[in-house]
Amino acid sequence: MKHRTFFWFFLPTALAMLIFIAAPIVSVVLQSLFVPHEAVLIETENCGPFGCTTSVVIDQEATEELRAEQPLGRFAGLEIYFDRGHLATAEVASAWTTSSSIGEFLGAVGDLPFYRAMSFTLTYTFVVTPLLIALGFVIALAVNALSRRIKGLVIFFSLLPMIVTPLIGSLILFWMIDSRGVIGELIQYLTGDPSLSLKASTPLMWIALIVYGVWHSAPFAFVVFYAGLQTVPQDTLESARIDGATRWQQTRYVVIPHLMPLVTFVALIQLMDNFRVFEPIVGFNASAHATSLSWIIFNDLGGETNQLSAAATTSVLTIIGVAILLSPVLVRTWRDFRGKA
Amino acid sequence: MLMKKTLLAGALSLLAGSAYAECGIESGRISIIGNEFPAIQTVGAGAMACASDTVEAKSNLTADHQKLNVAGMSGNPAEYTTAIIANSSIVALMNDDLIRPLDDLVAKHGDGLTKNQLITIDGKIMAIAFMANAQHLVYRKDILEKVGAEPPKTYEDMIAIADKIRKEGILENPVGGAYAAGWNLAQEFNNMFLGYGGEFFKPGTAEPNVNSEAGIKALETMKALSEYMNPDFLTHDSNATNAEYRAGNVALMNMWGSRAATLTSAEGVPQDVIDGFAISGPMTVGGGSTPASTLWWDGWTVSKNISDEDAEATFIAMKNAIDPAILEDPEVALQAVWLLEGYKPTDAAKGVYDAAGMKTIPYPTYPYMGLMHTALGNELTDFMQGKESAEQALKDVEAAYTAAAKEKGFL
Numbered sequence: 001m002k003h004r005t006f007f008w009f010f011l012p013t014a015l016a017m018l019i020f021i022a023a024p025i026v027s028v029v030l031q032s033l034f035v036p037h038e039a040v041l042i043e044t045e046n047c048g049p050f051g052c053t054t055s056v057v058i059d060q061e062a063t064e065e066l067r068a069e070q071p072l073g074r075f076a077g078l079e080i081y082f083d084r085g086h087l088a089t090a091e092v093a094s095a096w097t098t099s100s101s102i103g104e105f106l107g108a109v110g111d112l113p114f115y116r117a118m119s120f121t122l123t124y125t126f127v128v129t130p131l132l133i134a135l136g137f138v139i140a141l142a143v144n145a146l147s148r149r150i151k152g153l154v155i156f157f158s159l160l161p162m163i164v165t166p167l168i169g170s171l172i173l174f175w176m177i178d179s180r181g182v183i184g185e186l187i188q189y190l191t192g193d194p195s196l197s198l199k200a201s202t203p204l205m206w207i208a209l210i211v212y213g214v215w216h217s218a219p220f221a222f223v224v225f226y227a228g229l230q231t232v233p234q235d236t237l238e239s240a241r242i243d244g245a246t247r248w249q250q251t252r253y254v255v256i257p258h259l260m261p262l263v264t265f266v267a268l269i270q271l272m273d274n275f276r277v278f279e280p281i282v283g284f285n286a287s288a289h290a291t292s293l294s295w296i297i298f299n300d301l302g303g304e305t306n307q308l309s310a311a312a313t314t315s316v317l318t319i320i321g322v323a324i325l326l327s328p329v330l331v332r333t334w335r336d337f338r339g340k341a
Numbered sequence: 342m343l344m345k346k347t348l349l350a351g352a353l354s355l356l357a358g359s360a361y362a363e364c365g366i367e368s369g370r371i372s373i374i375g376n377e378f379p380a381i382q383t384v385g386a387g388a389m390a391c392a393s394d395t396v397e398a399k400s401n402l403t404a405d406h407q408k409l410n411v412a413g414m415s416g417n418p419a420e421y422t423t424a425i426i427a428n429s430s431i432v433a434l435m436n437d438d439l440i441r442p443l444d445d446l447v448a449k450h451g452d453g454l455t456k457n458q459l460i461t462i463d464g465k466i467m468a469i470a471f472m473a474n475a476q477h478l479v480y481r482k483d484i485l486e487k488v489g490a491e492p493p494k495t496y497e498d499m500i501a502i503a504d505k506i507r508k509e510g511i512l513e514n515p516v517g518g519a520y521a522a523g524w525n526l527a528q529e530f531n532n533m534f535l536g537y538g539g540e541f542f543k544p545g546t547a548e549p550n551v552n553s554e555a556g557i558k559a560l561e562t563m564k565a566l567s568e569y570m571n572p573d574f575l576t577h578d579s580n581a582t583n584a585e586y587r588a589g590n591v592a593l594m595n596m597w598g599s600r601a602a603t604l605t606s607a608e609g610v611p612q613d614v615i616d617g618f619a620i621s622g623p624m625t626v627g628g629g630s631t632p633a634s635t636l637w638w639d640g641w642t643v644s645k646n647i648s649d650e651d652a653e654a655t656f657i658a659m660k661n662a663i664d665p666a667i668l669e670d671p672e673v674a675l676q677a678v679w680l681l682e683g684y685k686p687t688d689a690a691k692g693v694y695d696a697a698g699m700k701t702i703p704y705p706t707y708p709y710m711g712l713m714h715t716a717l718g719n720e721l722t723d724f725m726q727g728k729e730s731a732e733q734a735l736k737d738v739e740a741a742y743t744a745a746a747k748e749k750g751f752l
Contacts, residue, residue: 038750039708044463048428049470049638049680050703057462058708060438074750084744091740111723111737179573195513197572202726285576288522288722299719302408304433304711309748 025319031312032080034073037066073309080313085296087317088112113296114317120206120290125274125325128213133266135214136221137259141251143222144229155226162219170283173212205289212280217273221266228262229255268329272322293318364391364661369654370647373400374410375425378599380472380677381639384425387662396654404580407433407524414439417646422655425641429704429711431460431468436708440467440642446656453665458680460640470640471663472677474599475701476532477634477692478624483617484511484592492619496536496562496626496633499593503569506592516569517586517594519579520725526575527717528635532595533559535702536626536633547709547751549742551717552735560724560731562626567725575722589614595624598696599639602675602689620688622695634696636703638680709751716742 040062046055082089092115095108109115143154161169176183179197188196198204232255240250278294281287287295293314300311373388375381385400392398401409401421407430413420415437424434434440442465447454460468478499480492488506493499499516506515519525534541539555542548567574571585579600585591587610596604605615623634641659643652665681668674678686678693686694704710716738724734746752 035748036750041708041751042463046460046462046706048460048703049457049473050636050697053703053706055706056708058436058438063438076748080748083748084740085748111729111733113719113741179571195572199576200572200574200726285521287719288575288726299715302715304407304430305715305745306411306433306437307745307748310745 028312028315030072031308032316033075033077035076035080035309036073037063037070038074039063040066076309080309081317084112085300085310086114086313088114113291114293114314117291117293117296118321121275121277121292121321123206124210124213124277124290124292125271127210128217128274129267129270131210131214132217132270133221133263135218136266137225139218139222140225140229141255143226158222159219161215162217166216166279167283169216170212170280173208173215174284177208199285202289205284205286209277209280209284209286209290212284213274213277216280217270220270224262224266225259228259232258264329264333268326271325271329275322275325276318293321364393364396364658366391366393366396366654366657368395368650369397370422370651371396371398371655371658372420372422373398373402373425373659374406374413374421374423375400375402375641376406376427376639377402377404378597379603380599380673380679381425383667383673383676384471384641384659384662387664387667388423388658391654391658391661396658398658404578406430410434411437411439414644414646418648418651419644419646422644422647422651423641423659424644425639426468427474427637427639427704428460428706429637429714431640431642432706432708433711434642435462435467439645441645441652442466443469443643443656446643446653450653450657450660453682454660455680455682458640460638468640468642469659469663470638470680472599472639472679473693473697474597474637474639474678475623475634475693475696476528476595476597477601477696478621479586479594479596479601479604479692480619480621481592481614481617482619483613484515487511492621493593493624495628496533496566496624499624500565500569503566503593507569512590512592514569514571514590515592516566517577517582517591517596518566518570518574519577519582519596520563520567520570520574521578521581522575522722523718524714525578525718526721526725527714529563529595530559530717530721531704531714532633532635533562533626535635536624536629536631538629538631541705541710541713542707547707547746549713549739549746551713552732552739556735557731558627560721560734564725564731575725587614595634598690598693599677601692602677602687620692622692622699623701630699632696632699632701634701636696636701639677709746709749712745712749712751713738713742716745 040059041056042059043054044057045052081087084091091112092109095105099105099108110119139158143151143158146154175181177198178184179188179199184198187198188194198208236254237250240254245253276294277292278298281290281292281295297311297314300307300314371388371391373385375385381402385402389398389400403409410421410424410426411433414424414434426434444466447459447466454469458470459466460470478492484506485492485502488502488509488511490502490505493502503515506512518529520529534551534555537555537558539553539559540550543550571577571590577585579597582594582596583600583604586594586604587607589611601620605618623632625631626633643655663681665683668679668681668684674684675687675689678690720737720741721734723729724731743752
């Protein structure tokens with residue numbers, strides 16, 4: 001394609017990307033560097049049904065003046081990035097000097113919101129992604145081997161977890177694992193411990209969240225792999241069979257290598273998605289046991305606190321995290337591309 | 342056919358006409374955001390009744406109202422023309438300057454409102470209160486009779502009775518508590534902390550002051566109570582706690598007056614739970630005389646970022662919704678401790694009345710209290726799970742609060 005033609009073809013996409021992706025990111029980065037003005041407080045008398053009390057309120061006129069002078073707020077630079085709610089450099093350093101063992105140090109760091117969220121997010125990402133790829137692949141192989149007549153129906157049912165809204169899906173599972181729910185009671189019966197509760201134990205809650213993650217995302221991998229399976233070269237498979245390859249060998253040496261680019265694709269998308277895990281934490285009411293960067297953003301933006309700068313900073317850190325996660329895959333893709341050219 | 346259509350149109354216009362006559366609003370937009378307990382449902386429905394051909398009315402009543410109201414009122418024009426709020430949540434709206442003074446509207450349309458209902462801040466009327474609320478004891482008198490106990494007056498009594506109920510094998514987890522991580526857990530701490538005589542901030546400053554003897558004692562009492570709760574307590578908000586009570590799994594709990602009154606009127610509640618249902622005042626703790634509870638009012642505000650026409654329409658509709666005439670319906674009268682003219686306390690109002698009589702402290706209204714509440718909600722969970730000490734948990738609360746307050750310019 002001529003460069004000129006390419007330019008005109010690409011222009012609408014580029015514009016949309018600029019407006020909907022680049023501009024918001026710039027705005028988020030900008031917001032993370034500024035914080036609200038110093039609050040000007042005035043003492044007031046507040047009266048209501050329980051009598052009058054003296055309290056303080058924010059002086060709106062004075063705040064308005066400050067805003068008019070500096071609409072973006074106070075410039076804070078990277079201050080928010082290093083405060084306790086985010087990278088917490090000072091707290092980590094002091095934990096390092098005061099801890100007598102590595103275990104104590106990790107305990108102190110794990111108590112900080114950012115690192116607590118990261119420990120769950122990374123565990124979730126690196127356990128869920130390979131499991132869902134494996135499960136999706138197995139489902140795809142199984143469905144592919146079915147007779148044509150029931151295939152459509154099975155495909156529909158396999159896709160259901162992805163069709164169900166994530167929040168609803170996690171809520172349903174949340175009710176089932178309640179200590180008075182179907183799965184909760186079953187687990188109590190199986191272990192013979194009537195006081196066992198999934199929601200009261202951090203490890204069990206993590207497992208429940210991971211199981212939910214695999215259940216929810218496996219259909220995506222399945223659909224991609226199933227489409228890929230339709231393009232496996234039949235000649236190669238046939239010659240493998242003539243050479244006496246077993247079913248396992250055919251899968252291992254013909255099918256999997258053929259699907260490898262798709263595995264990269266699914267891994268890329270799912271790493272990105274799982275790193276931003278959010279709905280199951282809200283749906284499972286799991287914030288006492290597991291938090292994620294997205295959950296922190298949501299929490300910071302809640303009405304009574306409304307910490308825009310903190311939320312913006314966490315967003316930037318999330319973007320950086322996703323970029324780091326994807327870098328190996330992206331580097332590989334770039335190399336493949338160079339190799340072909 | 343044409344005949345039918347004409348008749349229908351005539352009937353509709355009559356309907357619209359009657360609504361117009363009832364509320365007296367010519368035109369405008371009414372859009373409500375608020376919490377979802379029974380009394381607020383009544384008020385919301387009352388305002389919605391003012392909808393007509395020329396008056397657009399919408400309402401969004403949800404437990405997540407505090408996550409939505411600031412954002413929904415920040416635009417110009419604001420999506421919500423009124424927010425139904427409590428003494429805690431009005432602060433966030435005041436901080437961002439999102440609600441308008443109501444003095445002119447009260448002067449014009451406010452006849453029938455009592456002075457009690459006018460919430461004045463710095464001399465300006467900022468909200469109209471319609472009900473009072475507090476958390477207090479709700480119990481099962483049949484179960485307490487079985488173990489030969491009087492309704493507890495202190496949290497220490499509550500723990501002792503709970504222990505008896507468990508030992509006699511009546512209920513495994515007799516105590517209910519809205520201890521869900523986040524807002525609810527923090528609120529239970531606030532109650533206990535005030536009961537032990539704690540002060541949230543160093544006097545005259547925004548410096549945190551929860552890592553104190555009162556704070557540690559409050560946490561220890563909460564821990565002791567949680568031993569008698571359903572092990573899932575960190576996921577139970579007040580709705581889930583009420584469900585446990587309705588199912589007959591709970592004998593003692595600290596519950597909101599606004600939710601307690603209609604607790605057993607839901608469908609499918611067993612007869613012994615309905616018969617055993619009883620309400621008492623808030624409890625004290627640690628030998629103190631101030632109840633371990635907080636006093637609340639609920640009321641409504643009018644958005645600043647809307648046209649005068651919409652503000653007037655909203656004011657009239659909301660005032661119409663809290664007309665003392667609504668108390669004629671006995672079910673409505675039961676729903677809350679109404680601050681309306683002519684309200685006669687029902688039996689269910691005893692808890693909130695006792696709370697007011699016992700000089701319970703109203704929920705603090707400092708502009709930085711929301712930050713403290715959020716920090717408490719996030720940082721106390723490790724202690725409640727036994728993962729860290731009370732001192733460490735409170736140190737974390739203060740650190741989290743300080744980081745947030747610095748960012749928001751309070752420190």
